[in-house]
Amino acid sequence: MTALVDGQVTAKFLLGRRRDQMDPDDIAALERSVSAIRDLPTRRTLIRAGEPVVESTLLLEGILCRYMDDRAGHRQLVAIHVPGDFVDLHGFPMGRLDHDIATIGPVKVAVWKHGALEDILAPRPKLQRMLWFSTLLDAAMHREWIFRLGRLGADGRVAHLICELEERLAMVGLSRGGTYGLPLIQADLAEACGLTNVHVNRVLRALREQELMTFRDGRVTILNRPQLRVLGEFEPGYLYGNHPEKVAEALAGAA
Amino acid sequence: MTALVDGQVTAKFLLGRRRDQMDPDDIAALERSVSAIRDLPTRRTLIRAGEPVVESTLLLEGILCRYMDDRAGHRQLVAIHVPGDFVDLHGFPMGRLDHDIATIGPVKVAVWKHGALEDILAPRPKLQRMLWFSTLLDAAMHREWIFRLGRLGADGRVAHLICELEERLAMVGLSRGGTYGLPLIQADLAEACGLTNVHVNRVLRALREQELMTFRDGRVTILNRPQLRVLGEFEPGYLYGNHPEKVAEALAGAA
DNA sequence: CGTGAGCTTGAGACAGGTCAAGGGTGGTGG
DNA sequence: CCACCACCCTTGACCTGTCTCAAGCTCACG
Numbered sequence: 001m002t003a004l005v006d007g008q009v010t011a012k013f014l015l016g017r018r019r020d021q022m023d024p025d026d027i028a029a030l031e032r033s034v035s036a037i038r039d040l041p042t043r044r045t046l047i048r049a050g051e052p053v054v055e056s057t058l059l060l061e062g063i064l065c066r067y068m069d070d071r072a073g074h075r076q077l078v079a080i081h082v083p084g085d086f087v088d089l090h091g092f093p094m095g096r097l098d099h100d101i102a103t104i105g106p107v108k109v110a111v112w113k114h115g116a117l118e119d120i121l122a123p124r125p126k127l128q129r130m131l132w133f134s135t136l137l138d139a140a141m142h143r144e145w146i147f148r149l150g151r152l153g154a155d156g157r158v159a160h161l162i163c164e165l166e167e168r169l170a171m172v173g174l175s176r177g178g179t180y181g182l183p184l185i186q187a188d189l190a191e192a193c194g195l196t197n198v199h200v201n202r203v204l205r206a207l208r209e210q211e212l213m214t215f216r217d218g219r220v221t222i223l224n225r226p227q228l229r230v231l232g233e234f235e236p237g238y239l240y241g242n243h244p245e246k247v248a249e250a251l252a253g254a255a
Numbered sequence: 256m257t258a259l260v261d262g263q264v265t266a267k268f269l270l271g272r273r274r275d276q277m278d279p280d281d282i283a284a285l286e287r288s289v290s291a292i293r294d295l296p297t298r299r300t301l302i303r304a305g306e307p308v309v310e311s312t313l314l315l316e317g318i319l320c321r322y323m324d325d326r327a328g329h330r331q332l333v334a335i336h337v338p339g340d341f342v343d344l345h346g347f348p349m350g351r352l353d354h355d356i357a358t359i360g361p362v363k364v365a366v367w368k369h370g371a372l373e374d375i376l377a378p379r380p381k382l383q384r385m386l387w388f389s390t391l392l393d394a395a396m397h398r399e400w401i402f403r404l405g406r407l408g409a410d411g412r413v414a415h416l417i418c419e420l421e422e423r424l425a426m427v428g429l430s431r432g433g434t435y436g437l438p439l440i441q442a443d444l445a446e447a448c449g450l451t452n453v454h455v456n457r458v459l460r461a462l463r464e465q466e467l468m469t470f471r472d473g474r475v476t477i478l479n480r481p482q483l484r485v486l487g488e489f490e491p492g493y494l495y496g497n498h499p500e501k502v503a504e505a506l507a508g509a510a
Numbered sequence: 511c512g513t514g515a516g517c518t519t520g521a522g523a524c525a526g527g528t529c530a531a532g533g534g535t536g537g538t539g540g
Numbered sequence: 541c542c543a544c545c546a547c548c549c550t551t552g553a554c555c556t557g558t559c560t561c562a563a564g565c566t567c568a569c570g
Contacts, residue, residue, distance in 0.1 A: 050492060068402045071488050076405040078398040090395075093388040098395050098493035125377050132387045133348040139390065140345075140353050142397035143333040147323045149404035150331040150449030154526070185548065194405030199526055201550060233326050237305060238353035409558070440516065454558055456518060 009034050009110045012084030013058060014134060016171025016241055026127040033116040040107050046088075047101040053091035055111045059083050062107030063183055067191065068099045077192040078145070079138060080165065084172045086134050092117055105183035140238045149194045152233060157193040158203045159232030162213055162220055167236050178222035182215070189215075264289050264365045267339030268313060269389060271426025271496055281382040288371040295362050301343075302356040308346035310366045314338050317362030318438055322446065323354045332447040333400070334393060335420065339427045341389050347372055360438035395493045404449045407488060412448040413458045414487030417468055417475055422491050433477035437470070444470075 010030050013019065035055065040046065046064070047053060057064075059081050066079040066087075078099055081087045091097050092114055121128045141164070148160045165182060169175035186204065190197040207213050212228045214221045222228060229235075265285050268274065290310065295301065301319070302308060312319075314336050321334040321342075333354055336342045346352050347369055376383045396419070403415045420437060424430035441459065442452040450458070462468050467483045469476045477483060484490075 066398070068398065070402070070406040074406060076402045078401045090391050093384055094391055094395075094495065098495075099398060122380050125380060125383060128380060128383055128387075129348055132383075132390070135387070135391060135394065136345050136349055139394040139397055140349075142394055142401060143321075143323070143354060146333045146397060146400050146404060147325070147331045149401060151323075151325040151329060187548085196527060197548090198528080198550090202526090205550085240349065240353075442516080451559060452516090453518090453560080457558095460518080 009037070009060070010058065012060070012172045013086060014130065015084050015173075017137065018130065018133065018242070020242070022130055023124075023126060026124055026130070029120045029124065029127070030112075033112060033120050034110050035113045035116060036111050038109050038111065040103050040109065042103060042106050045100055045102045047091070047097055049099050050096055052096055053088060053114075055113050056089045056092050056117065057087045057101075058110045058112075059085050059087050060108040060110055063104045064101060064107060064109075065104055065188070065192075066099050066101050075191045076194065077188070079141065080161075080192060082165070082168050082172065083174065085138075086131065089131060089135050090138070092131075104188060137240060140240065144238050148232075154193070154195055154199055154203050155206060156232050157195065158189060158200065158207065159212070159228050160234050161189070161192055161232075162215070162222070163225075163229055163232050163234040163236075164239070166220070166222060167239055167241070171239075171241060178225060180220050181218055182220050183218045264292070264315070265313065267315070267427045268341060269385065270339050270428075272392065273385065273388065273497070275497070277385055278379075278381060281379055281385070284375045284379065284382070285367075288367060288375050289365050290368045290371060291366050293364050293366065295358050295364065297358060297361050300355055300357045302346070302352055304354050305351055307351055308343060308369075310368050311344045311347050311372065312342045312356075313365045313367075314340045314342050315363040315365055318359045319356060319362060319364075320359055320443070320447075321354050321356050330446045331449065332443070334396065335416075335447060337420070337423050337427065338429065340393075341386065344386060344390050345393070347386075359443060392495060395495065399493050403487075409448070409450055409454055409458050410461060411487050412450065413444060413455065413462065414467070414483050415489050416444070416447055416487075417470070417477070418480075418484050418487050418489035418491075419494070421475070421477060422494055422496070426494075426496060433480060435475050436473055437475050438473045 010027060013030075014022065037060070046057065049068070061083055064081040064085075064087055065077050066081070067075045067077045069075050087109075088097060088101055117131075121131070144160075144164070148157050152160060166175050166178070166180060169180045174180060186200050187197040189195075189204075190200040193200065195203070204215055207228075210224075210227075212222075212224045212231065214223065265282060268285075269277065292315070301312065304323070316338055319336040319340075319342055320332050321336070322330045322332045324330050342364075343352060343356055372386075376386070399415075399419070403412050407415060421430050421433070421435060424435045429435060441455050444450075444459075445452040445455040448455065459470055462483075465479075465482075467477075467479045467486065469478065
């Protein structure tokens with residue numbers, strides 16, 4: 001349990017998206033109804049598929065993932081979450097999840113009991129709309145992942161993911177100048193890209209040799225953003241960022 | 256413009272899911288606020304990525320798809336829609352879409368102006384929750400498609416899709432006894448499965464020779480449902496059907 | 511009866527998987 | 541302080557699933 005300054009818990013929620021359109025009273029209501037702040041260790045499963053979920057989780061620090069296992073036990077990541085993401089808000093309207101959620105590194109999260117959400121949302125259709133919107137961002141990213149797996153080769157898949165994470169982390173102030181911390185191992189990248197870890201290793205080498213990017217010791221450095229985006233066929237429109245052109249300029253300037 | 260008996264437009268919406276939990280007054284409000292019923296021809300693009308969307312579409316008859324193109328112009332389907340699906344409800348909270356929507360065969364749809372939705376949803380948080388839920392079904396299916404593309408081989412991908420469509424069509428009464436109409440061509444299946452049409456053709460032959468299923472002239476016939484589901488690693492939980500065990504029994508009985 | 515859209519099959523190429531071995535590094539315990 | 545171990549990264553050799561290219565077939569329709 002960590003003490004946080006009032007108004008800080010949701011500080012990154014929808015940041016870079018529509019946070020500026022949120023009603024301050026709605027934000028205050030959300031802040032007031034948090035039921036707990038928790039720290040969780042590395043590689044811990046938070047929620048298992050099928051079990052009833054009675055609370056929802058906003059990621060404050062660290063990286064979480066959602067995944068599904070195939071019969072042989074091989075994991076497919078279906079989402080990677082960064083701070084500010086309302087990770088399992090899907091469980092609120094649905095009542096259970098169809099996949100597992102787990103930490104990758106250590107994380108800090110805030111949780112809301114679904115009952116508390118019910119109470120604050122009933123009289124606040126606009127806030128409910130915002131939460132709805134935030135789950136649709138997940139859906140948009142899911143679609144992009146389908147595209148990534150269905151149409152891109154191994155290099156493109158890795159490049160696309162690295163570009164997406166840069167953009168998302170930049171929105172919440174966690175990526176600057178083309179470099180960001182990413183506490184994944186190569187096997188995690190493989191599970192996100194539908195590849196083997198051996199092949200991800202080769203892809204990373206190729207990207208390094210082409211001087212497009214590096215990924216070492218949990219840190220990504222993008223060396224040639226335009227080329228990396230071409231390789232990954234990355235167009236950030238699906239992230240529904242506030243100021244896509246301004247972000248693009250800022251990033252170009254920083255590179 | 257087609258005349259429909261009052262109360263029929265949304266008859267399939269959430270059918271087999273949570274339709275029975277919907278408030279009759281909410282349904283009536285939805286019915287009343289329909290702005291048009293339209294018939295659309297084969298292979299027609301309805302909505303293009305990025306353009307502002309001011310109305311949302313409920314599919315009444317036929318099959319629609321959502322897709323994204325890669326740089327070379329190759330299409331990746333990210334969703335296939337069946338009657339009862341509120342296809343582009345995502346555009347209501349989001350304002351625009353990140354992908355295109357097109358018909359496959361001829362379809363009949365109902366459309367709602369977003370303004371009309373705003374009006375009926377403001378005082379109806381429960382209805383808004385239902386619409387939210389329906390978009391999260393799409394997200395759940397997206398996740399399953401990610402799994403399909405990331406972890407299954409060609410046979411499994413096709414098998415999985417065929418099983419999913421059977422289950423979804425059965426929920427709205429359009430699949431019986433393991434057979435259903437599916438007005439796709441092999442190239443559409445390929446675009447949904449991240450494969451080439453040549454390879455889909457070979458996969459279909461293999462599935463036919465193993466007496467698991469056939470697909471000819473726009474009709475699917477499932478010959479060995481248990482084996483097909485094993486091959487596709489298909490578990491219908493992600494479809495959030497009302498009575499998964501009853502559905503399973505009914506289907507087993509019909510086979 | 512010709513034409514085109516969709517289906518089918520074959521042969522060869524290649525991306526990525528599989529299996530196997532070795533190397534670096536940090537943590538732990540003797 | 542060193543030895544060991546676990547975890548992760550790296551590389552090589554070979555294998556296979558899927559793609560590519562190409563040709564022919566079927567059938568509905570004008």
